[in-house]
Amino acid sequence: xxxxxxxxxxxxxxxxxxxxxxxxxxxxxxxxxxxxxxxxxxxxxxxxxxxxxxxxxxxxxxxxxxxxxxxxxxxxxxxxxxxxxxxxxxxxxxxxxxxxxxxxxxxxxxxxxxxxxxxxxxxxxxxxxxxxxxxxxxxxxxxxxxxxxxxxxxxxxxxxxxxxxxxxxxxxxxxxxxxxxxxxxxxxxxxxxxxxxxxxxxxxxxxxxxxxxxxxxxxxxxxxxxxxxxxxxxxxxxxxxxxxxxx
Amino acid sequence: xxxxxxxxxxxxxxxxxxxxxxxxxxxxxxxxxxxxxxxxxxxxxxxxxxxxxxxxxxxxxxxxxxxxxxxxxxxxxxxxxxxxxxxxxxxxxxxxxxxxxxxxxxxxxxxxxxxxxxxxxxxxxxxxxxxxxxxxxxxxxxxxxxxxxxxxxxxxxxxxxxxxxxxxxxxxxxxxxxxxxxxxxxxxxxxxxxxxxxxxxxxxxxxxxxxxxxxxxxxxxxxxxxxxxxxxxxxxxxxxxxxxxxxxxxxxxxxxxxxxxxxxxxxxxxxxxxxxxxxxxxxxxxxxxxxxxxxxxxxxxxxxxxxxxxxxxxxxxxxxxxxxxxxxxxxxxxxxxxxxxxxxxxxxxxxxxxxxxxxxxxxxxxxxxxxxxxxxxxxxxxxxxxxxxxxxxxxxxxxxxxxxxxxxxxxxxxxxxxxxxxxxxxxxxxxxxxxxxxxxxxxxxxxxxxxxxxxxxxxxxxxxxxxxxxxxxxxxxxxxxxxxxxxxxxxxxxxxxxxxxxxxxxxxxxxxxxxxx
Numbered sequence: 175x176x177x178x179x180x181x182x183x184x185x186x187x188x189x190x191x192x193x194x195x196x197x198x199x200x201x202x203x204x205x206x207x208x209x210x211x212x213x214x215x216x217x218x219x220x221x222x223x224x225x226x227x228x229x230x231x232x233x234x235x236x237x238x239x240x241x242x243x244x245x246x247x248x249x250x251x252x253x254x255x256x257x258x259x260x261x262x263x264x265x266x267x268x269x270x271x272x273x274x275x276x277x278x279x280x281x282x283x284x285x286x287x288x289x290x291x292x293x294x295x296x297x298x299x300x301x302x303x304x305x306x307x308x309x310x311x312x313x314x315x316x317x318x319x320x321x322x323x324x325x326x327x328x329x330x331x332x333x334x335x336x337x338x339x340x341x342x343x344x345x346x347x348x349x350x351x352x353x354x355x356x357x358x359x360x361x362x363x364x365x366x367x368x369x370x371x372x373x374x375x376x377x378x379x380x381x382x383x384x385x386x387x388x389x390x391x392x393x394x395x396x397x398x399x400x401x402x403x404x405x406x407x408x409x410x411x412x413x414x415x416x417x418x419x420x421x
Numbered sequence: 422x423x424x425x426x427x428x429x430x431x432x433x434x435x436x437x438x439x440x441x442x443x444x445x446x447x448x449x450x451x452x453x454x455x456x457x458x459x460x461x462x463x464x465x466x467x468x469x470x471x472x473x474x475x476x477x478x479x480x481x482x483x484x485x486x487x488x489x490x491x492x493x494x495x496x497x498x499x500x501x502x503x504x505x506x507x508x509x510x511x512x513x514x515x516x517x518x519x520x521x522x523x524x525x526x527x528x529x530x531x532x533x534x535x536x537x538x539x540x541x542x543x544x545x546x547x548x549x550x551x552x553x554x555x556x557x558x559x560x561x562x563x564x565x566x567x568x569x570x571x572x573x574x575x576x577x578x579x580x581x582x583x584x585x586x587x588x589x590x591x592x593x594x595x596x597x598x599x600x601x602x603x604x605x606x607x608x609x610x611x612x613x614x615x616x617x618x619x620x621x622x623x624x625x626x627x628x629x630x631x632x633x634x635x636x637x638x639x640x641x642x643x644x645x646x647x648x649x650x651x652x653x654x655x656x657x658x659x660x661x662x663x664x665x666x667x668x669x670x671x672x673x674x675x676x677x678x679x680x681x682x683x684x685x686x687x688x689x690x691x692x693x694x695x696x697x698x699x700x701x702x703x704x705x706x707x708x709x710x711x712x713x714x715x716x717x718x719x720x721x722x723x724x725x726x727x728x729x730x731x732x733x734x735x736x737x738x739x740x741x742x743x744x745x746x747x748x749x750x751x752x753x754x755x756x757x758x759x760x761x762x763x764x765x766x767x768x769x770x771x772x773x774x775x776x777x778x779x780x781x782x783x784x785x786x787x788x789x790x791x792x793x794x795x796x797x798x799x800x801x802x803x804x805x806x807x808x809x810x811x812x813x814x815x816x817x818x819x820x821x822x823x824x825x826x827x828x829x830x831x832x833x834x835x836x837x838x839x840x841x842x843x844x845x846x847x848x849x850x851x852x853x854x855x856x857x858x859x860x861x862x863x864x865x866x867x868x869x870x871x872x873x874x875x876x877x878x879x880x881x882x883x884x885x886x887x888x889x890x891x892x893x894x895x896x897x898x899x900x901x902x903x904x905x906x907x908x909x910x911x912x913x914x915x916x917x918x919x920x921x922x923x924x925x926x927x928x929x930x931x932x933x934x935x936x937x938x
Contacts, residue, residue, distance in 0.1 A: 361826060
């Protein structure tokens with residue numbers, strides 16, 4: 175199985191270890207993983223701001239980089255949601271449609287495509303609170319959102335529960351948005367920061383030592399908020415835990 | 422413990438319970454009162470809403486920041502609305518077929534809107550047959566003139582009315598202020614807002630942004646109550662005693678409309694205070710203002726919406742009063758005003774017409790994390806919160822151009838919506854429309870253009886993040902590369918790692934691959 179690894183721009187720049195963990199984890203399952211070297215971004219900052227025309231060239235580049243793979247996998251629900259639902263600023267050729275359909279977020283790829291049963295190398299003896307990125311939750315259906323009267327499920331928690339020693343604690347508002355919201359975080363900074371403060375406080379009160387998420391962007395924001403408040407929380411991407419990171 | 426402390430504690434306990442001593446479960450005021458160590462600390466001035474400057478774009482972020490700077494108000498506001506969200510969940514999850522009901526309601530509304538002309542004509546014919554005078558208003562000004570005309574014809578000097586977002590939308594109260602006819606709101610929350618000369622901040626709980634202390638201050642100023650007494654029962658009873666004679670003496674009454682049934686020509690209102698019944702049934706002249714999107718085809722459809730409305734709004738199975746106004750009583754006169762005010766135009770908007778399905782339950786506001794931390798008045802519009810973001814720009818694209826950006830597009834609103842409006846997707850779609858029509862700030866669009874140029878050219882992108890002493894200069898460009906450093910104001914900056922993934926890969930993987938070749 176030929177996999178195209180998409181490492182989102184902020185992961186590339188701020189959390190390279192998440193990209194490394196994703197690569198190594200996929201390789202542990204014997205996959206043929208390629209990293210197209212000219213990749214940049216999915217175009218989300220522009221489309222989220224309404225600027226679709228300004229995103230077109232970036233979207234076209236994304237498709238050029240990732241055409242021809244069996245699957246494209248990225249450690250970000252938010253970016254995958256952009257590719258799947260909103261990569262529409264360019265003509266929808268067969269190539270574009272194929273890339274959009276084959277793009278998967280890491281958790282759902284492990285859970286739904288590889289159907290991974292165990293991570294024998296992984297051990298994480300800590301109390302963790304899981305943070306659902308809103309696009310991952312409500313856009314690509316990682317779990318049942320708290321609003322819907324439907325049977326409960328959670329793909330990321332299913333995976334985390336296979337990790338030895340881990341203890342999962344739930345905040346009182348399990349899927350309240352943390353306030354990152356992409357460009358929202360800078361265009362509406364006061365509300366964004368307040369939402370972040372409330373989020374990290376909720377996690378801390380639930381007894382979490384670590385906040386775990388499938389999205390680095392939310393955690394970058396939450397870490398900034400926790401550090402400002404002096405809340406002793408650590409943040410780690412789910413790819414690193416599943417790949418066996420000790421802490 | 423000071424006397425003030427004791428007073429606070431006692432009132433807090435009283436406010437949780439009805440007169441029979443049982444805990445109030447479903448009343449709008451049943452949420453926990455604000456906990457405050459001292460009365461003085463609790464008396465924080467109420468933050469006011471967005472500054473309105475003609476058609477200039479509303480600065481929601483600025484108003485929200487002032488709301489956040491009043492932590493007692495913000496905290497109480499967030500807690501009250503989150504409590505409503507929780508009660509909504511409990512009520513919704515108590516009905517196994519909840520999601521099917523939402524789907525059914527959505528389909529009934531979609532069908533009605535797709536055949537609106539037919540159902541409006543049916544409604545008019547049936548209302549006329551019931552002895553009702555039916556009027557058509559093209560816009561808010563038309564509505565106000567028509568209602569004023571009816572009142573003048575009858576020599577009315579006072580009008581009691583129940584809460585109606587439509588009349589807010591038409592600016593009815595402001596219009597009437599110049600006519601010499603007194604308008605008295607009979608909904609408690611709406612009356613508080615009227616006395617304070619402030620717009621409602623929420624479609625269901627219009628004074629939810631105020632604390633009891635704020636209400637005590639408003640009532641003391643306008644009705645002469647004891648400014649030191651902020652007991653909820655005292656305040657509610659004072660308002661009742663003050664307003665009841667005005668209701669009994671009123672020349673005319675007015676209500677809005679929750680549902681208008683085409684088959685019967687009936688207006689249905691849903692209230693918890695019974696004030697729509699007073700407004701409709703006490704005076705000899707009654708007027709019902711109806712937004713044309715309120716139509717439903719048949720009485721059998723009403724049950725679907727009644728089951729959804731109050732559960733979504735407050736978490737109660739049904740409002741205390743569900744009143745059907747069909748025809749005039751003996752010796753009295755009934756008028757219905759059907760109001761368009763932009764609805765026909767919205768019906769023609771391919772991406773936005775389904776916002777007309779809205780039944781004004783407020784669930785999207787209660788669940789919205791931005792709304793709960795900003796206050797409804799920060800939106801500077803009749804409709805605030807998620808539903809406001811997608812409706813307001815249809816009234817004035819320039820003035821409300823900023824509102825669709827006051828959202829993280831987290832999608833919780835869409836999931837609680839009882840008629841399944843895809844609210845967060847419409848917010849996303851509005852951003853595109855506004856950018857295309859250059860209704861977003863030049864700075865913002867310029868930043869996005871620059872970001873697009875860098876992100877679409879690998880060499881430029883690598884040069885930018887590779888050469889920089891940190892990636893912060895470019896990435897995330899939208900986040901930190903601006904003169905105000907709005908990221909750093911409330912948050913610590915992310916640390917920049919020693920090397921990017923890209924250069925790690927080049928060093929650790931490509932070298933090996935080259936060697937293998």
